[in-house]
Amino acid sequence: MRVYLDNNATTIVDPSVKELMDPFFCQMYGNPNSLHQFGSETHPALKMAMDQIYNSINANDKDDVVVTSCATESNNWVIKGVYFDKIKNGDKNHIITSSVEHPSVISACKFLETQGVKVTYLPVNDEGVIEIEDLKKAINDKTALVSIMWANNETGMLFPIKEISEICKEYGVLFHSDGVQAIGKVKVNVQDAGVDFLSFSAHKFHGPKGVGGLYIKNSEALTPLLHGGEHMGGRRSGTLNVAGIVGMGKAIEMADKYIDYEYKEVRRLRDKLEDALVKIDDVFVVGKKEHRVPNTILASIKGVEGEGMLWDLNKYGIAASTGSACASEALESNPVMEAIGAEADLAHTALRLSLSRFTTEKEIDYAIEHIKQAIKRLRAISSTYAYAPTNHKSEL
Ligand SMILES: Cc1ncc(COP(=O)(O)O)c(C=O)c1O
Numbered sequence: 001m002r003v004y005l006d007n008n009a010t011t012i013v014d015p016s017v018k019e020l021m022d023p024f025f026c027q028m029y030g031n032p033n034s035l036h037q038f039g040s041e042t043h044p045a046l047k048m049a050m051d052q053i054y055n056s057i058n059a060n061d062k063d064d065v066v067v068t069s070c071a072t073e074s075n076n077w078v079i080k081g082v083y084f085d086k087i088k089n090g091d092k093n094h095i096i097t098s099s100v101e102h103p104s105v106i107s108a109c110k111f112l113e114t115q116g117v118k119v120t121y122l123p124v125n126d127e128g129v130i131e132i133e134d135l136k137k138a139i140n141d142k143t144a145l146v147s148i149m150w151a152n153n154e155t156g157m158l159f160p161i162k163e164i165s166e167i168c169k170e171y172g173v174l175f176h177s178d179g180v181q182a183i184g185k186v187k188v189n190v191q192d193a194g195v196d197f198l199s200f201s202a203h204k205f206h207g208p209k210g211v212g213g214l215y216i217k218n219s220e221a222l223t224p225l226l227h228g229g230e231h232m233g234g235r236r237s238g239t240l241n242v243a244g245i246v247g248m249g250k251a252i253e254m255a256d257k258y259i260d261y262e263y264k265e266v267r268r269l270r271d272k273l274e275d276a277l278v279k280i281d282d283v284f285v286v287g288k289k290e291h292r293v294p295n296t297i298l299a300s301i302k303g304v305e306g307e308g309m310l311w312d313l314n315k316y317g318i319a320a321s322t323g324s325a326c327a328s329e330a331l332e333s334n335p336v337m338e339a340i341g342a343e344a345d346l347a348h349t350a351l352r353l354s355l356s357r358f359t360t361e362k363e364i365d366y367a368i369e370h371i372k373q374a375i376k377r378l379r380a381i382s383s384t385y386a387y388a389p390t391n392h393k394s395e396l
Pocket residue numbers: 008009069070071072073102104149151152153178180181200201202212
């Protein structure tokens with residue numbers, strides 16, 4: 001049996017999405033910018049896809065949604081675009097983000113630090129979320145941008161987006177949210193949330209890889225990263241990825257349609273798996289269930305090194321993650337666990353399990369059985385960490 005519990009890394013493409021994309025490879029393969037029929041015959045499908053995206057996130061006609069190649073690009077674009085617009089050619093010099101953002105946000109901010117920009121990396125509490133008071137203390141009249149994720153990729157914890165946007169409005173500061181791990185898991189409504197920018201990526205919600213987007217409220221000016229043929233109204237040059245855009249449109253529409261299923265059924269299966277895990281001695285999960293997206297568990301299994309666990313589960317066809325793909329080869333600890341303040345040995349024992357609407361009960365039962373067995377096996381042979389039971393005294 002093969003069980004895929006790594007849906008925060010990427011997801012299966014919904015077959016209905018693939019079906020809709022198929023004709024755009026060998027039949028309607030024209031460049032949408034061409035003046036002949038091969039170009040123009042792609043237009044209705046592109047228009048439909050853009051409408052699906054606007055409707056799903058509740059963007060309006062004054063707003064802009066620009067298609068990018070991925071959320072890494074969207075995140076880099078906002079942060080560097082705001083730098084050009086408000087810092088290099090303006091009178092601001094400060095950006096606020098959190099210490100648990102995706103590397104595409106953190107690394108872009110680190111790069112801007114080399115250009116003289118001041119960046120505040122807000123700490124997180126023991127659930128891995130920022131405290132609003134810390135944001136209030138950090139924000140000032142030199143702040144150009146606040147970039148805080150909607151949901152964390154490792155813990156699944158939801159951030160107080162509405163409160164953050166209200167504070168940003170009060171100070172006249174632009175607010176960007178990385179919505180990659182939120183779309184398809186919780187309802188994302190950009191008007192209600194009050195964000196100025198929202199990044200997303202199709203492959204996280206059963207769409208294709210290599211296509212993402214950036215929502216821009218009121219079509220706010222943003223210096224482009226990619227200059228060239230003036231595609232996307234001059235905001236992002238590069239021949240349109242027609243199949244990708246068509247796929248992303250359908251995928252986001254489906255994600256919206258299945259949101260109640262996600263809240264009920266995916267949550268039920270996630271809770272079943274989580275309840276079984278925390279019954280095992282010295283297994284802890286980060287964050288309260290109700291504070292998280294419905295599909296994610298970040299567990300710490302005392303005495304079981306994260307990578308060892310992955311290899312063991314992989315032998316039984318179960319795919320999971322230590323929570324950080326970049327850390328996996330170097331046997332580094334989970335950075336979010338570190339930010340939360342977990343002790344070093346616990347930070348090395350992270351196991352992230354992330355479900356999707358394609359996950360079945362049979363798969364969860366199989367995973368529970370094999371994770372239990374793996375924990376027994378690995379604790380028995382563990383030499384790196386001398387495992388001693390602690391009667392469930394949580395150290396997180
Ligand atoms: C929160 C978050 N932001 C951004 C990204 C990057 O997305 P992409 O793969 O589209 O570049 C990811 C991917 O893991 C993510 O989880």
